[in-house]
């Protein structure tokens with residue numbers, strides 16, 4: 001085990017620069033256009049695929065092949081510093097890949113994860129479909145059903161998923177469904193819906209407040225038949241788990257929660273990227289913009305806002321790097337991943353709002369990027385576990401009590 005250190009190794013410094021250069025040269029100049037178009041930025045995904053940034057190998061590199069855990073937050077901060085909407089368009093397939101990795105066998109990971117990405121000239125998408133119209137935070141309330149047809153060795157899925165990134169346009173959908181409604185969240189399993197499967201369609205596509213370059217839509221599952229081997233983890237393991245739950249044994253794994261838990265420090269790093277973009281931009285602006293015959297930064301009220309922004313961003317980066325390191329070493333004690341995600345969402349919303357204040361009228365118009373960053377920041381209080389759900393997780397961890 002490596003000790004916790006803030007020092008990035010040579011590989012991580014190169015990774016940071018590589019992602020930063022792509023964010024600066026390719027993503028930033030395209031950000032306003034794709035925000036307005038509210039469409040998946042296919043040309044950017046293609047460019048990212050060409051350099052290997054949109055690929056399962058990149059995901060494996062930052063999520064798995066790093067003994068420190070820091071490569072992921074370092075890379076994601078840079079990517080989302082470029083733009084959170086395009087960043088999410090690039091990373092959403094990773095949610096599907098993480099869902100497969102969390103619940104699948106190694107054969108299933110090898111078969112399906114590459115299909116979430118495709119390759120240059122043939123870019124593919126993955127989607128992770130857990131949330132439903134009547135069940136977001138409350139994962140025990142999912143209603144999408146999976147019923148096993150033993151005669152055909154097929155699973156039949158029915159239900160509606162909502163708020164799904166890449167939903168309905170993905171090649172691979174990872175769907176969380178109920179196999180035994182009596183068992184709540186412990187009666188669920190994750191399934192692969194392969195490309196072009198009959199019965200899966202896109203419902204409403206949402207028009208959003210922020211991260212608009214990332215496609216978000218409903219996924220309708222109407223008698224979707226998938227082969228038995230599309231059950232992640234396999235039937236034997238599922239039957240064993242269900243039997244254990246029915247006998248009242250304590251089972252830790254909840255299909256959806258596993259995925260969310262492993263991704264929280266990574267999501268925090270995305271929010272930090274947005275906050276840092278706004279901080280850097282407003283710092284430069286404050287040095288150049290003159291009012292009453294001097295740069296506005298010469299007023300303490302402006303300079304102190306920037307001092308607070310720098311401090312808060314550094315503080316949450318420390319929380320996030322600690323959480324990423326603990327995550328890599330199975331060391332979570334007080335829900336440190338949730339702490340990082342909670343604080344990062346708040347800092348991103350607050351820092352982007354302060355940046356708007358520093359820009360004055362220019363902060364409020366779409367000719368300047370700060371209002372977009374502010375719109376983008378809010379998602380970090382909502383998805384991958386809302387602000388209140390993070391507080392719930394933390395309060396249970398610190399108290400050891402079942403806080404409701």
Ligand SMILES: Cc1cc2nc3c(=O)[nH]c(=O)nc-3n(C[C@H](O)[C@H](O)[C@H](O)COP(=O)(O)OP(=O)(O)OC[C@H]3O[C@@H](n4cnc5c(N)ncnc54)[C@H](O)[C@@H]3O)c2cc1C
Nearest residue numbers: 128129130131135136137138163164165216383384386388
């Ligand atoms: C842009 C976007 C992309 C998304 N991408 C995906 C995706 O790819 N896949 C996917 O499966 N989902 C996705 N989601 C869904 C997202 O994870 C949910 O929106 C989120 O979990 C919240 O669920 P909800 O919207 O149903 O809110 P609810 O769960 O209904 O919560 C509403 C409010 O009540 C609060 N609340 C709920 N329960 C409690 C409690 N016990 N204590 C205190 N407060 C509580 C919440 O904090 C919130 O403020 C996405 C959402 C958005 C907006």
